[in-house]
Amino acid sequence: MNDVIGTDMYRDSRYIVATYRLRDRENRLAARAEGIAIGLTIGTWTDLPSLRKEQVAAHCGQVQGIRVIDATEAGDVIAEIDIAYPVANLDATFASLLTTVFGKLSMDGEIRLERLSLPEAWERVYPGPKFGVNGVRERYGVFGRPFVMSIFKACAGLTLEELVDQFGEQASGGVDLVKDDEIFFSEAHATAAERVVAYREKARQIAVQTGRETAYAVNLTGPVHLLREKAKRLADLGAGALLFNVVAYGFDVLADLARDPDISVPILAHPAVSGALYGSPNYGIAADIVLGQLMRLAGADMGIFPSMYGSVTLGGEATDRLLAHLRKDSVHRKVLPAPSAGIYPGLVPQLYRDFGIDLILNAGGGIHGHPGGARMGGQAFFDAIAAVQEGVPLQDAAVDKPALAAAIAKWGVRA
Amino acid sequence: MNDVIGTDMYRDSRYIVATYRLRDRENRLAARAEGIAIGLTIGTWTDLPSLRKEQVAAHCGQVQGIRVIDATEAGDVIAEIDIAYPVANLDATFASLLTTVFGKLSMDGEIRLERLSLPEAWERVYPGPKFGVNGVRERYGVFGRPFVMSIFKACAGLTLEELVDQFGEQASGGVDLVKDDEIFFSEAHATAAERVVAYREKARQIAVQTGRETAYAVNLTGPVHLLREKAKRLADLGAGALLFNVVAYGFDVLADLARDPDISVPILAHPAVSGALYGSPNYGIAADIVLGQLMRLAGADMGIFPSMYGSVTLGGEATDRLLAHLRKDSVHRKVLPAPSAGIYPGLVPQLYRDFGIDLILNAGGGIHGHPGGARMGGQAFFDAIAAVQEGVPLQDAAVDKPALAAAIAKWGVRA
Known part of the structure; x- marks a missing residue:
């Protein structure tokens, strides 16, 4: 597991937290969440030498929560997963925001982007309404x-x-x-x-x-x-x-x-x-x-x-x-x-x-x-x-x- | 019913044909299709005076086909509906294409855009690959x-x-x-x-x-x-x-x-x-x-x-x-x-x-x-x-x- 960051990303100005609703086997949820957090940011973590870990830690995603919310007849569960993505991985475009939090992931089976929590500092990079x-x-x-x-x-x-x-x-x-x-x-x-x-x-x-x-x-x-x-x-x-x-x-x-x-x-x-x-x-x-x-x-x-x-x-x-x-x-x-x-x-x-x-x-x-x-x-x-x-x-x-x-x-x- | 055009729009260079998969009551399909064809183009047809019909006919959508493909347990059917939209209603943007064929309609319940058939002349308004x-x-x-x-x-x-x-x-x-x-x-x-x-x-x-x-x-x-x-x-x-x-x-x-x-x-x-x-x-x-x-x-x-x-x-x-x-x-x-x-x-x-x-x-x-x-x-x-x-x-x-x-x-x- 990614051991760099353990605090509450919802209150951390360096992270955007995305919440997904997805369907999977219950015993696969932890690995799935970890795969998203690492796979969509720095690619690998466990195998990295410690110096490299220090170098890329600021770009590494983090699992923030996993909640089973329902069971299905097929033996799967419906779960919500919270993943924190470093804003350091983005530029000031919506293309980068959407590609980061729901790029490849949007194609990964039954999954829906339910919530985005943006730190105030990062909301400022977008223009907002002029009037x-x-x-x-x-x-x-x-x-x-x-x-x-x-x-x-x-x-x-x-x-x-x-x-x-x-x-x-x-x-x-x-x-x-x-x-x-x-x-x-x-x-x-x-x-x-x-x-x-x-x-x-x-x-x-x-x-x-x-x-x-x-x-x-x-x-x-x-x-x-x-x-x-x-x-x-x-x-x-x-x-x-x-x-x-x-x-x-x-x-x-x-x-x-x-x-x-x-x-x-x-x-x-x-x-x-x-x-x-x-x-x-x-x-x-x-x-x-x-x-x-x-x-x-x-x-x-x-x-x-x-x-x-x-x-x-x-x-x-x-x-x-x-x-x-x-x-x-x-x-x-x-x-x-x-x-x-x-x-x-x-x-x-x-x-x-x-x-x-x-x-x-x-x-x-x-x-x-x-x-x-x-x-x-x-x-x-x-x-x-x-x-x-x-x-x-x-x-x-x-x-x-x-x-x-x-x-x-x-x-x-x-x- | 819209009585202006009765030919096969798939072969008519003036029309883009969109095919939707949707769920509805079987006895509502004809009205639904008509509502799409008219509602998303010229708004009303039956009530128009005949001179106005002549004037706007070139902008009027047309129902091209309705096929029931499955029944659901709830008593609804799954159907495919083909609607022909005049290219005269578009400009050369994808925004106009998507808004025309799936703008409001995308928000109208369980419906999916399955196919688009574009006349060759209209394909030319888009750039296509440079290489x-x-x-x-x-x-x-x-x-x-x-x-x-x-x-x-x-x-x-x-x-x-x-x-x-x-x-x-x-x-x-x-x-x-x-x-x-x-x-x-x-x-x-x-x-x-x-x-x-x-x-x-x-x-x-x-x-x-x-x-x-x-x-x-x-x-x-x-x-x-x-x-x-x-x-x-x-x-x-x-x-x-x-x-x-x-x-x-x-x-x-x-x-x-x-x-x-x-x-x-x-x-x-x-x-x-x-x-x-x-x-x-x-x-x-x-x-x-x-x-x-x-x-x-x-x-x-x-x-x-x-x-x-x-x-x-x-x-x-x-x-x-x-x-x-x-x-x-x-x-x-x-x-x-x-x-x-x-x-x-x-x-x-x-x-x-x-x-x-x-x-x-x-x-x-x-x-x-x-x-x-x-x-x-x-x-x-x-x-x-x-x-x-x-x-x-x-x-x-x-x-x-x-x-x-x-x-x-x-x-x-x-x-």
Whole structure:
């Protein structure tokens, strides 16, 4: 056994601790854990001469814990294993972090990365959010209440004029942000730059009446080496935020954007493709690591994840852990959560209870599907927010709020 | 139902066809498939006025097939569903491809992306390998036989002098390539540039005796926006290849490197972290897509994947599909496969049968673990290659080949 280090690595600033859930024979667990700790760091230990041991000790992994949590019918056990990896083995990339803790190991049978515990000093090597909750509030001038974000529906094939109309309909409801559909890549009718310019013009016209200029979260796409320039250009043209498919691009690509001081708008992280990593309970990487911990470290200001109200959820425990990652005290700014799918005005009291006000109410069908259209759909959310802020039950508030009344008639209230 | 397109999308150059394996109620399959095809492209169809249908038809997805393949005890079925997505919805990034075919859908319960069928015209938008099998052969001057590649063992904490010694020991065996350990990120004792320069010097000294200059595959790491410059610099300094953790960085980052004409060395793709995507049979993305199809499209010249000889394999069928992706006739150059783990000299006849000569014999323990050390370990592979080329059984050839004889004594022969 590795005899160099015996202290609690969870409190040691030189180590990242990874916890895995795996299946194996119970009598193999100790050797398996040792094999991971040594095999994924310095390769061999027992056979090394003592001088060499001294030399490489700072790079050697360490088994921190082995817990059997269940037995299987096949005679195997399900166990959790904690391995401490020296940060001295990493560089400041997510590629090095992921390759170190789950590179080869991800291919080693039934095993799942469940938790990562990073020392504060090492969290500092990642950029974290440039704006965070407070910065995003400043940026959009939204204080003391949740944000309301509307999602463009079905954009492929629409002309710029039609897109502007759809933007305008949503902005007329007073929503803080309108986000692109994350699958909108086609520039057949309008480039991202053209959309930014046209939507901003529309937003300013509408702001004359509503008093609120709706921001546009444009889908940032294209070759990696052009993304930073494109992001700057879109920001300069008036984009309100950058929607980014982080998992599909890679966490280091997000970190690159977040580290660039000239990209002057918040980043809205989309969870597309993340289910390919977290879907299985037995393989892959836990959802709260992917959509919470890594998103914040890499620099998302706002983070979308599947809500617990839709048909497919992460489950209560994973959602709690995810939220903790976004919001806990840390060296980095906090991330605004945007729980998505199944969000409608009647759910606002529940959303306040579950999330408080540092939250994005992100709705597609819950705005476009309003009987009065997207304008009334946005308005219904603000009616609901006002009611909750005033401590009035939604049904009571709806008496003289036709947008909210129609939303309640369609979708009901979760009181 | 979507009534625009009824032909076979597998043969239609306007469509990418994705095949999913999913679990659902049998009587829900048709609606589910329709929901995917429409929901992930144009959003709605039935309710659209006919003029709008004409306008967006080119962007509309299409259900191509639904096959029940198994029943479950819970009353659900396991089914395969084929959905055709218009390439008109994509840009030339892997982020757009993955987000389109498995963005939101990856989070929609038990579902796995099993196959992607891309029209030839759309394969052309991706760079593909810059060198391919023939280009790599030209580059290293290796013809008519497999390549032999040795893997640095445990590098963290070693001084440059010790690393050079380890390189020299491996190069003395005549191996074509020595690759970095994919977990080697620490530059405490030597930067990548320093290693490239020092190893090359050593390789040239050794080439005076062996007649072969061993190439060094350096681990390309660092912030994304600096990778192309770093790659060029390492190539200019004499790196033989770039080892790249593709899944940890993202396929578009590889594509960026492959598209850059000034990066003048082959790329060796490492599969680190890929198991997080392909490990589960019920979730994620099939291994042959990740390590075969996407690697080739994105520009890997050489591709490492778990061999079928080690303790953890992809299975025969997945390996066959993966190999087909690397080698089939296509608009792109072919990729050299490097099946890894469990490779030793006595396996060479089997490797010839399974893979032919367009292959990398990639060994770590099978070279370093040789009783005579890494030099003899490399030599044993060349002895084995010579025997197979001459049609001589390894045991017979070993009579006057001490390196091969010692390898057979330790690991045996798979005849």
